[in-house]
Amino acid sequence: MSALFYEIMENQTYPSSCCVTPHRYRWLGLLTPEEQKYLYDNSVTVTYKKHEIIFKKGGMASMIMFMEEGLAKVYIENETNALVLKIIPDGNFMGLTALTEDHKTHHHSAMAYVDSKIRQFDISRFRQLIKENPLFSKEIIDVLNGNSIQIYNRFFCLTFKQAYGRVADILLCLTDRVFRTREFHLPFSRKDLAELTGLSSETVIRLLKRFSEEQIIKTDGKNFIILDHDRLIQISNKG
Numbered sequence: 001m002s003a004l005f006y007e008i009m010e011n012q013t014y015p016s017s018c019c020v021t022p023h024r025y026r027w028l029g030l031l032t033p034e035e036q037k038y039l040y041d042n043s044v045t046v047t048y049k050k051h052e053i054i055f056k057k058g059g060m061a062s063m064i065m066f067m068e069e070g071l072a073k074v075y076i077e078n079e080t081n082a083l084v085l086k087i088i089p090d091g092n093f094m095g096l097t098a099l100t101e102d103h104k105t106h107h108h109s110a111m112a113y114v115d116s117k118i119r120q121f122d123i124s125r126f127r128q129l130i131k132e133n134p135l136f137s138k139e140i141i142d143v144l145n146g147n148s149i150q151i152y153n154r155f156f157c158l159t160f161k162q163a164y165g166r167v168a169d170i171l172l173c174l175t176d177r178v179f180r181t182r183e184f185h186l187p188f189s190r191k192d193l194a195e196l197t198g199l200s201s202e203t204v205i206r207l208l209k210r211f212s213e214e215q216i217i218k219t220d221g222k223n224f225i226i227l228d229h230d231r232l233i234q235i236s237n238k239g
Contacts, residue, residue: 017157018173019087054110061098063120070116168235
């Protein structure tokens with residue numbers, strides 16, 4: 001690995017290839033009751049089935065989306081490959097990159113991993129509140145900044161980390177930021193898990209078996225238990 005990577009490790013400011021930003025959203029509390037009513041009166045809740053496309057890259061962006069229940073991925077793809085940029089669990093936005101009036105189309109695609117309920121806010125009303133409420137505006141800027149840092153770190157790790165570190169990253173991401181518990185049911189396939197790590201399905205299956213043999217995790221089908229969280233952190237840090 002590069003000297004830059006080891007310098008980051010020594011300073012303990014190492015990045016992670018996690019697909020979820022650590023930012024905790026508090027946007028709703030920054031709106032007055034009147035502003036909340038204004039926003040919600042111009043919104044709808046849409047239910048998406050498992051594997052249903054939520055929006056496609058290049059499509060017109062008329063809504064800002066907020067995940068109320070469910071799990072989705074934001075990704076870019078070509079005819080043969082897909083790169084997952086983010087996982088969207090409960091309480092996260094999608095489509096914020098289309099907020100500026102210069103960008104009227106989606107820059108990425110999104111798909112539901114599981115049945116999901118998504119609140120869709122009219123983008124023009126959302127923009128209006130950003131103009132009128134500075135605290136709300138700052139929060140959205142913080143969200144966008146957190147998203148950028150998370151994606152930059154992800155690109156760095158997918159470039160420089162070895163397979164062992166990448167799988168550790170994703171397991172930490174799932175337990176700490178997506179499900180927020182040491183025991184969870186994985187709602188997607190090993191192929192989806194491989195997509196998150198940028199590795200082949202065969203490599204991910206082999207490394208999960210290795211983690212299990214080393215008693216770092218325990219798996220039963222799609223049920224996962226994190227047995228040694230500290231060890232996963234060590235593996236992630238070393239890359």
